[in-house]
Amino acid sequence: MTLQEHPILTAVSAFAETSGAEVYAVGGFVRDYFLRRLEERREIDFVIVGDGIRFAQELARRLRVPKPAIFEKFGTAMLKWGEHQLEFVGARKESYRSDSRNPEVEAADLATDLARRDFTINAMAFALAPGEYGKLIDPFHGQEDLAARLLRTPLEPAATFNDDPLRILRALRFATQLQFEIEAKTFSAMAAMRERLGIISQERITEELLKIIAARRPAYGFRLMDECGVLEIVLPEIAELKGVDEYEGYQHKDVFNHSLMVLENLAEVSDKIPLRLVALFHDIAKPRTKEFKPGKGWTFHGHEELGGRMIPAIFRRLKLPLEWMKYAQKLTRLHLRPIALTEEECTDSAYRRLLFQAGEELEDLLTFCRCDITSGNVKRRQRHLANFDFVVSRLNEVEEKDRMRAFQSPVRGEEIMALCNLTPGPLVGKLKTAIEEAILDGIIPNEAEAARAYLRASKDKIMKAHSATLEEMTKPRRSEEKPSE
DSSP states (O other), rough: OOOGGGGHHHHHHHHHHHHTTTEEEHHHHHHHTTTGGGGGOEEEEEESSHHHHHHHHHHHHHHTTTEEEEEETTTTEEEETEEEEEEEEEHHHHHETTTOOOOEEOOOOOOHHHHHHSOGGOEEEEEEEETTOOOOTTTTOOHHHHHTTOOSSSSSSHHHHHHOOOHHHHHHHHHHHHHHHOOHHHHHHHTTTTTGGSSHHHHHHHHHHHHHHTSHHHHHHHHHHTTTTHHHHOHHHTTTTTTOEEETTEEEOOHHHHHHHHHHHHHOHHHHHHHHHHHHHTTTTHHHHEEETTTTTEEEEHHHHHEEEHHHHHHHHHHHOOHHHHHOOOOOOOOTTHHTSSOOOOOOHHHHHHHHHHHHGGGHHHHHHHHHHOOOOOHHHHHHHHHHHHHHHHHHHHHHHHHTTOOOOOSSSHHHHHHHHHHHHHHHHHHHHHHHHHHHHHSSSSSSHHHHHHHHHHHHHHHHHHHOOOOOOSSSGGSSSOOOO
């Protein structure tokens, strides 16, 4: 679509002519125009040399669309037009205090407004006045930087990042999304100013982090974060994964590089952000479980379980959704299970248990596990993938035969209470679990009548064992017994 064909720009231009306003399309719209990405863009920013709020209000009346949302403090107005969100702001300059990224704002001309922006590729504007419609204003050579695939700041980078340190993460995000390089001077300033991220809210940090994770090649962003020292501030647990230890000729793989390879593999097959988070965090506990065993080498026993326990604190700190946390915990704890099934001859029971434990997340787990095979030895990798394909085939066979997906006992609590003449309590749960275990072990089929028969045959034994346990728990300890007289 050309600028002359763009219905929103031409409408704004026509209104600017009648109102006498000086209006420009700026920032991401101009950048994406040159990157040929306008079709996917739903936000357009406009700068008015004058009163941006008043312009938006009068434009809304002219177009007969809902009144704009007004943000007096920042002098901006948001207007919805179909699927597009339009932001209008008066040209301005900003000044910052050292302890805040909220600027003090005052009116200015277009050149000053463009100079305050984060990067040269976002500091361009298209004039919308009828006589100059479509004229590019590019005082900092942003179009050249786009062609060179280079990210740099319009002014001195140290001042740019000192004013608004969130721009450090925005630089990492833009570089990742666009696969651009960051100019050396700009990158050095990012490293030098990284401690200023401490004044940024966690919500804004996480927003940029998730955009990096959602990119087509997210690993590039994490390597840049590591190189400029931002990773140890934003995600210290990931920074701890770096490095390789060697002892008695044994080495382990670099867990940081491995995790990024898994993330990259996954990004090629899935856009699902929670699953990409699993790729990033699945080996998070390896540094804390690392142990050298003579004759065997390095082990990380129990890292999947400890990793599952570490995830809630990390997700709460990042202010990620609770359902994402539970999902990541589940897949982290299970991520070794499918691979383990490739290493030995397993009965149907092992497959049933994995189907039961994975439940609705089985496809995601299997997708992740395939991406987790990252051996640099081509023959070894092909062998692992072939073994994994066999496990997937066996899982499908067992699932088709035993219907284990989203499995629950075919005899529910109410029926157990009726059959055993019980009231609600822990014993009902024990009987239900016994039925489930019998099905998982292949003792009985996953059918209601078989489960009822098993319950009738085993309930007395289970109830007796439960009573014995309760009796033992309530028996007074020797120190609590009344002394003899």
